[in-house]
Amino acid sequence: MKKHLLILFLSLLTLVSCSDDNNQASGQKTGTLKGKVTTVNTHKPVGGALVFTFDDRNEIYFTRTNAMGEFEFRAPIGNRELHIQTGDGSNFRTKFDVAVEENQTQVLEEASLRLDQTARMAYVGGTYDNIEDIITDLGYTVEQLTFNQLNDYTIVSQYDIIFLNCGSIPSTQSISGHTNITNNLSQFVTNGGSLYASDWAVAYLVGGTNKTTQCDAAGGFIADATLCSINNGVMGTLNGFITNTVLANATGITTLDIDYDLGQWQKINSVDESFWEVLVRETGTNQPLMIRTNHYTNPTVVGDRVGNSENSDWVTICHYDAESDTYINITIETDEWPAHEAHGDSLGSCSGNNMSGTIYYTTFHNHANLDNGSQSILEHVILNL
Numbered sequence: 535m536k537k538h539l540l541i542l543f544l545s546l547l548t549l550v551s552c553s554d555d556n557n558q559a560s561g562q563k564t565g566t567l568k569g570k571v572t573t574v575n576t577h578k579p580v581g582g583a584l585v586f587t588f589d590d591r592n593e594i595y596f597t598r599t600n601a602m603g604e605f606e607f608r609a610p611i612g613n614r615e616l617h618i619q620t621g622d623g624s625n626f627r628t629k630f631d632v633a634v635e636e637n638q639t640q641v642l643e644e645a646s647l648r649l650d651q652t653a654r655m656a657y658v659g660g661t662y663d664n665i666e667d668i669i670t671d672l673g674y675t676v677e678q679l680t681f682n683q684l685n686d687y688t689i690v691s692q693y694d695i696i697f698l699n700c701g702s703i704p705s706t707q708s709i710s711g712h713t714n715i716t717n718n719l720s721q722f723v724t725n726g727g728s729l730y731a732s733d734w735a736v737a738y739l740v741g742g743t744n745k746t747t748q749c750d751a752a753g754g755f756i757a758d759a760t761l762c763s764i765n766n767g768v769m770g771t772l773n774g775f776i777t778n779t780v781l782a783n784a785t786g787i788t789t790l791d792i793d794y795d796l797g798q799w800q801k802i803n804s805v806d807e808s809f810w811e812v813l814v815r816e817t818g819t820n821q822p823l824m825i826r827t828n829h830y831t832n833p834t835v836v837g838d839r840v841g842n843s844e845n846s847d848w849v850t851i852c853h854y855d856a857e858s859d860t861y862i863n864i865t866i867e868t869d870e871w872p873a874h875e876a877h878g879d880s881l882g883s884c885s886g887n888n889m890s891g892t893i894y895y896t897t898f899h900n901h902a903n904l905d906n907g908s909q910s911i912l913e914h915v916i917l918n919l
C-alpha cells in the first residue's frame with residue numbers, strides 16, 4: 535500500500551514538473567532567453583520594449599524590458615526569429631535569429647539587441663526646445679525641416695515622425711494663416727504619420743499663436759473641444775506623477791519634478807479624455823501635463839501611407855494572444871500576415887483609429903530638463919511614437 539502511494543506521489547511530481555516546463559497549454563517545450571536592449575551607437579537602456587517570438591502555430595511568446603532595458607522570458611525551442619520593438623513596431627525595431635534550447639537559459643549578446651531606427655524622422659527647429667538633441671543623444675538620426683517646408687506635402691509625407699518644437703511657429707503669426715500646413719499635418723497623421731508637439735507648438739494642433747490665450751483660437755486641425763490650452767503657466771518647478779503603468783515601468787519613475795524655466799507656458803486647462811489619454815498629471819491639482827491620442831483621423835484625406843520605404847514590406851497588426859487574453863500591437867513582414875489573419879488578427883492599431891499615427895503633446899520640453907525624469911519620459915516618447 536505504501537509502495538503504491540509512493541508511486542502515485544512520484545507520478546504526481548512528474549506531472550507537476552512537466553507542466554512547469556511548458557508554459558503554454560499546447561505543451562510547447564521552451565527555453566529561457568535573457569538580455570539587455572539598448573539604443574544604437576550610444577547604448578542607452580531601452581525600457582518598455584516588447585521582446586517576442588512565435589512558435590510554429592504563430593502563438594506569441596513575449597515580455598517587456600524593465601527600465602534598465604533587461605528582459606528574461608521563456609521562448610519555444612527551435613530556430614526562432616526574435617523581435618524587439620517599441621511603440622507599435624513601425625518606427626523602431628530589430629530582429630535576429632536565435633536557436634532556443636529546451637530548459638537552457640541563453641544570455642544574448644548586447645550587440646545583437648540594439649534597437650534599430652526604421653522611421654525617417656524630422657523636426658522643425660524652435661526657439662526654446664531642442665528635441666533633436668535628445669534624439670541624437672539616443673544615437674538616432676533626425677533631419678531638420680523649416681516651418682515653410684511643412685507647406686509641401688511631398689516633403690511632409692516622406693517622414694514617419696515629425697517633431698514640432700516649442701517656438702517653431704514664427705512669432706506674431708497665427709497658425710490660422712497657414713492652412714496648408716495644418717491640412718498637411720492632418721493628412722500626415724491620418725495616413726500613419728506621428729507628431730510630437732511641446733508647449734507653444736500646441737497651436738499646430740488646436741490653433742492660435744506661440745502663446746495661445748484662448749480655448750477657441752482659430753486654426754489647427756484638431757477640434758478645440760478636445761483640448762483647451764492657455765498660455766498662463768508660471769515659472770517654477772512642478773511635481774508630476776505618471777498615470778500610465780507602461781510609461782512608469784519603462785522609465786522606472788512614478789513621480790518627477792519638472793522645471794518650467796520660462797515666464798510663460800501653455801497650461802492644459804481641460805482635455806476630453808475620450809480623445810486624449812493623460813500620461814502625466816500635476817500632483818495635487820491633477821492638471822494634465824502630458825497627453826497623447828491615436829484617435830485622430832480625417833476621412834476626407836485618407837490616401838497613401840506616409841513614410842520611409844524601409845517600412846513598405848512590413849505591416850502593423852493587432853495580434854490577439856489567447857494565452858494572456860490580450861491584444862498586442864506588433865509589426866511583422868507582409869508575407870507573414872496571412873498566417874495571422876487566419877487566426878483572427880486585424881490590421882493597424884489595437885486601440886484608437888486603425889491606420890492613423892499617434893500625437894503626443896507635453897506642456898514641458900527638454901530645454902531645462904536634462905538629467906531628470908522628464909528626459910527619460912521624452913526618450914520614451916521618441917521611441918514610442
Ligand SMILES: [Zn+2]
Pocket residue numbers: 592852853854873874875877879
Ligand atoms: Zn497573430
